[in-house]
Amino acid sequence: MSDRASAVTSVPPLVGRARQMEALARHAAAARSGRPRLVLVDGPAGVGKTALLRAAVAADGPFAGMTVLYGGCRAVDAATGYSAVRALCGRLGLTSRKGRTSPLLDGGARRALPALVTDPADPDNPGAAPDNTFSVLQGLYWLAVNLMAEAPLVLVLDDAHWCDERSLRWLDFLLRRADGLPLLVVAAHRTEAGLAAPDALADLAAHHLPDPLRLGPLDASEVAELTAGLFPGRRPEPAFVGRLVSVTGGSPLEAVRLLRDLRSAGLGPDEEGARRIAEAGGKVVAASVHGVLAGQPGWVREVLLALAVLGDEDTAYLAALAGLSALHVEEGVEILGQAGLVQAGRREPVHDLVRAAVLDRLGATGVARLRLRAARLLSDIGRSPEETAAQLLAVPGPGDAWTTSVLRAAATQAEQRGAPEAAARYLERVREADPDDPDVLTRLGKALAETDPKRSVGLLHEAHTLTTDVRARTATAVQLALTCLSVQQSPDGARVLTEALDDLDAELGTAPEPADRELRTLAESALLIVGADEKSTLPDVLRRTAGITPPPGDTPAQRQQLAMLGVLAAVDGHPAAESVRRARRALRAPGVPLGPWSLLPASLALSLADENRAADAALETVLRGSRDTAAVWTYVLALSTRSLYRLENGAVADALADAQTSLEILGQERWGDSAVTPHTAYAAALAERGEVARAEESLTAIKRPRLDRFAWEYHWYLMAHGRVRAVGGDPEGALEAFRACGDSLDAAGLRNPVFAPWWLEAACLLGGLGRTAEAREAAAYGAPLAELWGTPRALGYAALARGAATPGPAGVALLRRAVALLESSPARAHHARALLLLGRATLAGGSVREARDHLREAVGLARRGGCVALAREARQDLVDAGGRMREITASPLDMLTGTERTVAGLVASGAGNREVAESLFVTVRTVELHLTSVYRKLGVGRRADLTEALRAGGPPPPVPPRMSA
Known part of the structure; x- marks a missing residue:
């Protein structure tokens, strides 16, 4: 848990906040009973949000007996994927070699590691390099579930206005699956601050209708109470209180700063103190900070500057940045702590207003130089590229070659972490330095594919145009075309791939090298995939297949091409035997993993040819692989295709x-x-x-625009x-x-x-x-x-x-x-x-x-x-016709819904509720509800009787493949 303290620990930190504390206690009670809650605490800077959170997480606070994860967001980390998640989970110690054996990482929770570790590409990290962002989100969800198995869970996030987008998306993901779980999420944010991820925070609030706890300024009576706490035994004069309210606007932080300065000067809450307050004018915190520093040696300011940039860092590194000895740093931290400018127990400024006050004196140029020095220092001591890049993003301008190299490396880490938004931010800065680098444009386009698909395709087009080498241009065309497919612009992708293949053929001649042949096969197989998506391009693809000699299937690209040639031969009306040969050859890969673009087309070709066992085996492989990697979109596609x-x-x-x-x-x-x-x-x-009304509702739920363009889905729909x-x-x-x-x-x-x-x-x-x-x-x-x-x-x-x-x-x-x-x-x-x-x-x-x-x-x-x-x-x-037969009535098994039947099949095969939930990407609560309904409909009371009940009711329900991990 963070040790961030209030500005003046001797002053009661929650003056005037009893109502908010009572509300937090109510929400904690609801969470304990399985009614999850989201609470947003907001108010202007210095109004006491941190003090409220600190009191709530105290041992005697409303969250007593709950597992509390407390983390604060920092402006410098706002662009770093999952930085808030790491702030929350840091105290769990899951990233060490010993921590990775923790039962908290059992099951699907191991997929959370890329979000938690410093280096997600670490070969010792079993959860490294996720295939998709959903995998990490799912892992973090199961980590939270494991925590809640021990006690109700409270996630307390301070300064959420600086929370990174990926962490906010995870909180949304978690809360959408939290029905029946003992979960409370409390996030505090500054009302007047610009948000690091405004859309993500707005979505979080819109989806979960949080209870807002707004903290306003203190009134005169509350300011008087605050004053009395700092000056025990002395009753503040009304004129003094009025002046203090007038100057500070009722801000607890500013009031405490002024009261502390008065006490340091030997003054009290009287008429003379009121005159001194009147002299303070507007920027109370800044004036107080500079007043404290004015009475100290110059090196104390350097220590505060180092703390403002690096935060709670090792003394030697703070000393290196400040250009001081370690002894000076230790002494400076003690002086600043006594002056109330540094947190007790953590070497961080007590508030961002203090951080801003000391940095503002340097000016934009001075701050930029200091952050560049900090970035160099972090790089030299071996910190991760993302940690170094966080400092560089705070420096305006494109930067030099070293800067762009760090940002490129940081983007790679963000990609490996499953944080595309963070990767995009790093790459945007790299692009400022080198706007015509096709590799940067390609990576940026991939990072934006989910959040801004239109811009993604535009960037990939630009990268393709700028690429001059024919081979590199072909590889870029493959990426562009597959992205066009994912954003339903496949005709554009097919055109680009066709042109790239023509150029490649002209370059390679009649006897290409093996690597060139594989590249060409990859591009041609991608063209078959993309061109077969829509009706407008499918005829051209079918004509193209007539000139393709089926490859032997010795490489991944060849197998992908064979699978597409098999299904295209099937839909072109060829005899089934040829389609089956190609599909079976595409699946012949002992010891080599096959991707969905080989398995799905091959399964369709085999199914059309009555080769049901082989088609089912191919789909089972897709389902198992997508479950193990939490590739939910591929899983859903394979499951509905099998349907x-x-x-x-x-x-x-x-x-x-x-x-x-x-x-x-x-x-x-x-x-x-x-x-x-x-x-x-x-x-x-x-x-x-015979359930016509429900069937019509399902068809009406389809929202795909211009569905009639598509070659497969449209005809199944009709x-x-x-x-x-x-x-x-x-x-x-x-x-x-x-x-x-x-x-x-x-x-x-x-x-x-x-x-x-x-x-x-x-x-x-x-x-x-x-x-x-x-x-x-x-x-x-x-x-x-x-x-x-x-x-x-x-x-x-x-x-x-x-x-x-x-x-x-x-x-x-x-x-x-x-x-x-x-x-x-x-x-x-x-x-x-x-x-x-x-x-x-x-x-x-x-x-x-x-x-x-x-x-x-x-x-x-x-x-x-x-x-x-x-x-x-x-x-x-x-x-x-005169025959006799009873009415067609539903058997007990017929009364099960489709999902109940799936759950029942898994449970009957021996899977536990947790394993079923992980297998189907649903919550344990959902499995429990389905299983309760199954027991009621089948008239059984325990798991042991379920298999027999299913057997008596008819053919056994389908059993999805169990998770391999």
């Missing part, structure tokens, strides 16, 4: 579990509104269960939209969606018959309406493509569409073929639909008994897959 695969295979309950889990994770993130696939998958799964309309009794609305899907697929050049089988849905719907000519037209579109693709699913779809469009015995024959083909495919839902249509067709032909058999089988198959709407439809047809 679509499972839905197409008729595993509705499993699909619903994946989709709802991904949506629950998204609901906690600021960027969740831009997601499409989780909402689409959830809506489609709900439609299969298919879900059509199914929702069909199940909801709106066949014309459904047909409109399906036909729009077909037109859009044609425009994009997507010809795979099972990717978005609108033609099948349209043929079945039109056949049921008796519009056979239109049904035959839809079937005639898709059936030849399906026969070319050649999988049992595709051939079954073709037979089903033709059978639905063909009345009479010819149609029955086609439907029999569809049932046989689909029975040998993974498409259980369409197998059940084929049985339903065959039952109707045979009934129309007079074969009642056979019809009942088909309809009864359709009911059972649909129900086992969770296709409740289809099962009810088939059951009604069976009853109408």
